[in-house]
Amino acid sequence: MATTFKTLRSKDVVSTRTMLHEAIPITGTIISGTYADLNIKNYSHGIFQSVFDYPYLSSSANHIFDMSAGYASGSSLSGSGFLQNAKKVNIYNELSQILVGFDETGSVRNFDKDGDLTGGDKLREVFFLNFTRLLQKDEVKKGSFSLELGTSGSILNPFATRVTLSDISGATAYKVNSPAGEYGILYANNSVGTTLKNADTVTQTKAGLIFYQAGIAVVTASIFSGSFPDTVMTDGDTAGGTCDNDGLGLLSSSISGTLFDGRPSASPTVPMISGTNDINDILSASAISGTCDILRHRLYNIQFNNTTELNSTIYFCRANHNEFNYSSNPTYLSASKLVVKNNSQDTPVSYATSVGMYSPDNELLAVAKLSEPMKKDPSNEFTIRVRLDY
Numbered sequence: 001m002a003t004t005f006k007t008l009r010s011k012d013v014v015s016t017r018t019m020l021h022e023a024i025p026i027t028g029t030i031i032s033g034t035y036a037d038l039n040i041k042n043y044s045h046g047i048f049q050s051v052f053d054y055p056y057l058s059s060s061a062n063h064i065f066d067m068s069a070g071y072a073s074g075s076s077l078s079g080s081g082f083l084q085n086a087k088k089v090n091i092y093n094e095l096s097q098i099l100v101g102f103d104e105t106g107s108v109r110n111f112d113k114d115g116d117l118t119g120g121d122k123l124r125e126v127f128f129l130n131f132t133r134l135l136q137k138d139e140v141k142k143g144s145f146s147l148e149l150g151t152s153g154s155i156l157n158p159f160a161t162r163v164t165l166s167d168i169s170g171a172t173a174y175k176v177n178s179p180a181g182e183y184g185i186l187y188a189n190n191s192v193g194t195t196l197k198n199a200d201t202v203t204q205t206k207a208g209l210i211f212y213q214a215g216i217a218v219v220t221a222s223i224f225s226g227s228f229p230d231t232v233m234t235d236g237d238t239a240g241g242t243c244d245n246d247g248l249g250l251l252s253s254s255i256s257g258t259l260f261d262g263r264p265s266a267s268p269t270v271p272m273i274s275g276t277n278d279i280n281d282i283l284s285a286s287a288i289s290g291t292c293d294i295l296r297h298r299l300y301n302i303q304f305n306n307t308t309e310l311n312s313t314i315y316f317c318r319a320n321h322n323e324f325n326y327s328s329n330p331t332y333l334s335a336s337k338l339v340v341k342n343n344s345q346d347t348p349v350s351y352a353t354s355v356g357m358y359s360p361d362n363e364l365l366a367v368a369k370l371s372e373p374m375k376k377d378p379s380n381e382f383t384i385r386v387r388l389d390y
Contacts, residue, residue: 005358006323008315018310021144024135026064026148028159042289046084047091048128049292065131069221069294070095071283072110072124082284091288095128096106099211099218101179111218113206115175115185123208125283126220127295129302136215142184142306143171145210147217148300151224159300164189165219166206174212181213188223224279310389317355317384324376325350348375355384374381 013038030039033052038055048068054061070092078089093108100109100117100301111123129147131140146166150159167174170184186208208219216296282291326332340349351373357366368386376382 004032004324004328006317007364008317012316014312014314014316015314018312019141020308020310021141021305022137022308023305024303026135028259028300031299031302032297040293046231046288047087049128049289051296062134063132064135065129067296068128068130069283069291069295070126070128071221071381072122073122074095074110077280077284079284085284086287090129094235095216095218099178099180099183099209099214099216111209113185113220114176115183115209117177119207123218123220126208127219127221127291130218131217133215136304137306137308139212139307139309140210140215142174142182142212144168144303144305145170145184145186145217146304147186147219147302150298150300151221158298163223165223167210170210170212174371178211180211180216183209183211183214186210186217186219191303203345205206220315221279221283232342233301246361248331312390313388315357315386315388317386319352319376319382319384322380323380324352325378327351346379347379349375352376352384355386357386357388 030053035055037062038057039052041050041052041056043049048066050056050066051064053064056063068091070088070090072092073089079085087202091383095113096108100111103117105110105297109117111126112118113121113123144167146164148162148164151161151163165186165188167184168189170189174182174184185206188205191284206220207223207298208217210217241380265344282294325348326338330385332350353370355368355370357368359365366388368384370384374382374384
């Protein structure tokens, strides 16, 4: 126990913050192929499905993200006759409350395509991807998110044409008007075999939002409509803000009137719903789990960098030339004599092996160990840098 204390003053303490990043790749083969969907868990409530990196019944499985789909109550797809209509509206409202909040009248805001929340284009029919803390850590790194979707009309090769959604301006132009933290706009860019309308003007190809701290991607369903990225989701649309048709081909192929999920197979045998080849049918006539299956089998690749925020307090423990030249260790004395001195004329000397951090009432809170003893006598002085991470 120390018998001599030295007070740490404000100039001896400094706080720092370090951002650590890790690349996270999620390939489409894991999402919809490698394990024949044994890594996909659907629940009795039917509101979302969970994706694991291994068959979810295995003790080695890690939960990586959840998927869901929904639409606003103001969407023309909303109607009591549609399958799971209440749940689709509820999941939209729940996430919009959390991510974009309420307006001045107390009404739940719709997701806003450009993030200004003042009107204009809204995202009323969307897919949700909610990444787990295991992957995103403290947040998704701004400007690093990328999601590539297969848009081919062929159910045998859905990835022959692809579109990439990314937050290309997220590092500098992210938004801060969300109750859930910062978020960026996802832009659709030409990828493989696809030429988007107006793709030369990236501001005209907004396709969703990525909420960095929440780890949630909101993707507009109009990415699979024929007129994307023209104004298919504006308030003034005659269709009431719904998606138009199957121009990018998610649902452009059917067999005997039955709509298939587009997985690459020589003999597709997994019917999802019956109806026309239209994204509106997917959202209104299919269960949420079926809608997620269709999107999941169109996910070619997801990648982003996560962020771990490491906060540190650094204490500069200074030992001046006339301080700490004696040890409080009981073995320092023998028969009332200093064991490190050969005769009484020798200068005092000690060897520092650790630093104790004490509370104002001298209660020991933490101990920092040195890699090797440091010799201390009146002819020298040193500063020991102690870092506390949290």
